[in-house]
Amino acid sequence: MRQLIVRRLLQTLPMLFFVSVVCFTMIKLAPGDPVLSFVTPNMHADDIERIRHNLGLDKPAYIQYFIWIKEMVQGNFGYSLINHQPVLGQILERLPATAGLMGSAIALAVILAIPLGLVAGANRNRWVDKLINFISYVGISIPLFWLAILLMYLFAIKLHLLPSMGMRTIGVESPLDVLKHGILPCSVLAFGFLAGYVRYIRSSTIGQLKEEYVQIQYAFGSKKSTILFRHVLKHVLLPVITLLGMSMGDLVAGAIVTETVFSWPGIGSLGMTAVKGMDYPVIMGITLFSSLMLILGNMVADILYSFVDPRIKLKG
C-alpha cells in the first residue's frame, strides 16, 4: 500500500510539469503584454524597456519558464508582476477563506444529500422521489450566480437579515460574524453540489436495495427505515468518499463566480484579478495549486476507497 501511494505521488510530478508547460505556453502565446499595465503616455521607450527588463520579460520564453521553475522549486512560486509579492504567500493568505467556504458548502451538501438520496432511492418513482428528483434537476440546472443574486436580493436587500458582501464586519473579529457573512455564499455553493450528490446517492441506494443482504434483512422482518439507515447507509457512503475527493479540485477554482458575486476574499477573486492584469506568475501559481489539489483529491479518494472496500484494487 505504501509503495502504491509513493508511486502515485511520484506520478503527479510529471503531470504537474505538463500542466505547467501547457499553462505557460498558453499564456505566452497570448497576444497580451503585461508591461502595458505599467505604461503611461509619456514614458520614454527606454523606460518601458527598463520595466520589461526588470520583470525579466525581455528574455526568451523558455528562459522565463526555467526561471519560473527555479522560483517554483525554491518554494515561493515566483513573484507577482503587479505587486511583486511572492505568489505562494498570496495564495496561502487567501486559502483559508476559500477552503472554509468550500469545505462548509461541501459538508452542508453531504449532510443534506444523504437523507434526501436515501429517501428518494427507497421510494423510487413515488412522489417523494419525483419531488427530490425535480429539486436536484433544478440544482444542476440553475446558474449559481443567478441563485446568488436572487438570495442576495431577498436576504440582504429586502429583509436586511444578512450582509451582502465580504467575510467580516470591519473591526469585528468573531467566528460568528464570519459565519453570518458565509451563510449566503455557502448555501449557494451547497445547493450546486447538493444536486449531484443526491443523484449519486439515490442511484447507489437503488442498487443497494437490490442486494441480497437487504432481502435477508427484510426476511428477518426488519423495518424499512432500519434497513435503510443502518445497513444501506454504510454502503452508500462509499461513493460519497469518491465524490468528496473529486470535489477537492473545485476547492480552489470552483468558487470563482460565487466569490465574485459576494466579494469573498478567496483564491477565486485573486485569480480574477490576476487574469485581468495578465499577472502570469499568479495565474500559474493558482492553476498549479488547484491542479495539485485535484490530483491529490482523486488519489486520496482512490486510496480511501480501497481501504473501505478491499475488493477494489488500487490502480497503479
Add this chain to the structure above:
Amino acid sequence: MNRSKWKNLQSELFTNGLGVAALAVLAIFTLGAIFAFLSGYDPNAMDAMARLTKPGAGHLFGTDDYGRDYLSRALYGGRVSLLVGFASMVVATFVGVMVGVISGYFGGWLDNLLMRMLDIIMSIPSFLILLLLSVYLKPSIGNLIIIIALLMWMNVARVVRAETLTIKEREYVLYAKASGQSSFGMIWRHILPGLVPVIIVGATNNIASAIMMESSLSFLGFGVQPPNATWGSMLNSAQGYIAEAPYLALFPGLMILLTVLSFNVLGDILRVGFEPKLIRR
C-alpha cells in the same frame, strides 16, 4: 439501433410529463430565437427616455438600463446562447467521438498516449482555463464555441472509449474483423452505430453544460461582447439594478434555468429510453 428501441424511447419521452414540457420549452425558445426579429424592436436600439420601464403593454419584459427592449434582447440573446450551446456540443462531440473511438479501437500505445493527454487536461481546473482562454483569445462567438468545446470533449471521449472497448469484443464485430474488413470500415459499419445511444445522451448533457459555461463566462464579462447580449451578460448588467428593477435579473435567469433544465431532463429520459443497454451507468 433497432426499431423497438426507438419505440421505447418515444414512449418514455411522451408519457413522461417532464419530457413533454422540456420539449415544449426548447421548441418555444428555439422558435423565439429564430423569429426574434418579429418582436418589433431592434435589440440594440437605445432610448434614453425609456430607461428601466417596467414590464407592460409596450415592452412585455420592460426595458433595460439603456432603454432597450428587454424581450427582444432576451430573444436575440437566446439566439447566441443556444447557438453557442449547440455548436460547441457538435464540436466537442465530434472531437470526443474521434478520440474515444480511435483510442478504444486501436488500443496500445496510441490509447495510452491519448488517455495520458486526457488526464493532464482534466487535471487543470476547467473554469480557470476557460477564463484564461477567453481573456487571451479575442472574445467572439466563434472563439467562445471553440473554447467551450475544448473543455467538454474529454467526457465524451472517455465514455465513447469505454463503450468502444465493449462493442469491440462483441461476436459480430469479432466476426467481421476476422473476415478481413478494413479498420475504417469496421469503425464506420459496426462500432459507430453501436455508439449512437451514448453519443446522443452525452451530446444532450453537453448542450446543457455548454450553455451554463457560456452564461457563467458572459456573467463575468468575458463572453460575447456588447452590444450583443446573451442571457449571461444580461444578468451581469441586471445585477446593478436588482433593487429597483428585479425583473431584469428574473427573465434571463429563468430562461437559462429552463433551457438547461430541459436539456438535462431530456438527457436523462434518453438515457432511460436506451435502457437496458445503459442501465449499468
Add this chain to the structure above:
Amino acid sequence: MRKGISGVVILVLLTLMISACSNGNNAASTNTGASQTPAETQQPAASEPKDGGSLIIGVASDPVVLNPNYAGDRVSLTIDQALYAPLFQVNNGEKTFYLAESLTPSEDNLTYTLKLKDGLTWHDGEKLTADDIVFTIDSILDEKQNSFLRANFLIGDQAIKAVKVDDLTVEFQLPQVSPAFEATLVQVFPIPKHIFENETDIEKSTKNAAPVGSGPFKFKEYKAGEYLTLERFDNYFGGKPHLDSVTYRIAKDTNAANLALQNGEINVQYLDPKDVATIQATNNFEILPYSEGRLAYLMFNANSDTGALAKKEVRQALSLALSRDELIQTAYTSSEYADPAKSFLTPDALYFTNEVTSFDNDAAKAKELLASAGESNLKLRYIVQSGNKAQEAISLYVQQKLKAVGVEVELQNMDSSAWVQKFIDLKSTDYELALTGYIMGYDPDAYRILFTSGSSSNYSHYSNSEVDKLMNDGAGEADPAKRAEIYKKAQELVAEDAPIYPIAYTKTVVAVSKNYGGIDEAVLKPVVIFEDLSKIYQK
C-alpha cells in the same frame, strides 16, 4: 515630453483600465465646473465636529503598493493620501501648505526654496526633516528605483536637483525655467529616509507592507481582498484627526459595492451616474458630484492608413454629425454629471475658456461639408474597450449618428490592454476613432505633449505650426497676461481644426453617508476622494 504632469496622465490610463475592469464604474466619473469648489461653497457646520468613530470607504481593488513613489493606481493613491502628507496641494491655483511652510521661486525662476514646518514627525516618532525630502527626490530620480514620477523631474534630459540647506530648508535647482514645476511638486509625498535608506529596491521592499508616513492616519492592518484599516495619528501637524479610524473596504464588484453602501457596510463610495438614482432614493447619502479636471473626447486619428481624417473638413463634418448633449445623456445620464466641453483645456486649467468655435449637432451641414470635401461612402474603424459601459454606449451612439450622414462605422471591440496598446502606439494606422479622456492638471503647458507636432502623446497626429509655436512660447512666458493671450489663441485654433471632438468635462460622483460631517473642509479631490481626511467627523 519634458516636464509634463505625467503622473496625472498615468492616472488617466489607469483609470481607463480600472474602469474597464469594473464595468466602467469610473469611466463616467470626473469633472468640470471649476466655479464651484468645495472650499468656496464652504458653510459653517451646523454642529461642532465631534471626535471618535470610524469611516468606511469602498475601493474597487487591492492597493498595489503603499508607497507614494510608486503608487499609480487609484486605490494606492487614495490610501497614500491619508497615510502620507504632501508638501502642498493646489486647488484653483491656490496653494494649501501641508508639510511645507512656503515655496519661494528666485528672481530668475531657476531656483525654488522650500521651507518645512517645524516639529514634523513620522508615524513612528522620528523627525521629518529636509533629509527626507532630498532622499525622496533622489530615489525618484534614481533609475534603479523605477519610480513612475521620474520623468516629471527631468526638464529636457536634465534632472532637477534637490539640495539640503538646513534641516528645514531644501533648494530645488532647475536646468531651465519651467512654470509647471510647482505642479510636479504637488505630486511629491515624502517617504521616510530612515526606513528606506538601505533598500536596494524600494518598490519591492517588504517595508511597504507596514508603511510609515506623515499623514493624518497611520497604518493599522491589511487583510488582502477584504480591507485595510488606518488609525488616527495623534501628532498630525494639522491637528489631531476627528475619526479614530478609516477603513478602505475592497469591493471589486460595483454592484456588490452599491449594495453594501445601501446596507451601511460602506459609508463613502464612488458612484456611476446611472446608480445615483438608486442611492439617492435611500435618502441616507449626500450625493456629491465634483470636477475631476478630466476631458472626455472622441479622438480622430489623422494618421490612419485611409487618410480619411487628415482633412480638417472631414473632422469638422464628423463633429457636426454628433450632438454633445445627446452624448452626455447617453453616457452620463444627465448633464448634472458632465458639462459640455468645447476647449481642449479643462475648466480647472489656467486661462481656460469654453468660448471657442464648436462643431456640433448639424447633420445637414455635416453632409454638405463631406460632399464639398469630396468624401462619399466613408468607412471608419472605431476601437472600443469591451466591458466599459460608457465606451460601449458612446460607440453605439456614434455609429448610429454617423450612419445618418452616410458614414459607416465599424466597431472593433477589444479588451482594455489591447486597446491601450493600440492607442498609445503612435504608429497605429488601422483605426480612425477612439473614445478616451485625460487629466492633465492645471498648467496649460502640460497639454503641449498632446497637441504639438510629433509630440509623444499626440495620438491624433495633429499638426499646426501656429499651435506649435504658441504652445512653445507659452511654456517659457513668465508674464501671466501674455500667457493668457497665447493659450486663448491656442484653444481657438485647436477647436477650429477639430483634431478631437471634446465631449464633456466629466464629474466624479461620490456618495457620502449623511452621518458624516466636515466634507467641505476635507476638500473633495480627484482620484483620491478627500484631500485631508483629518477633517471628517462622525455626526
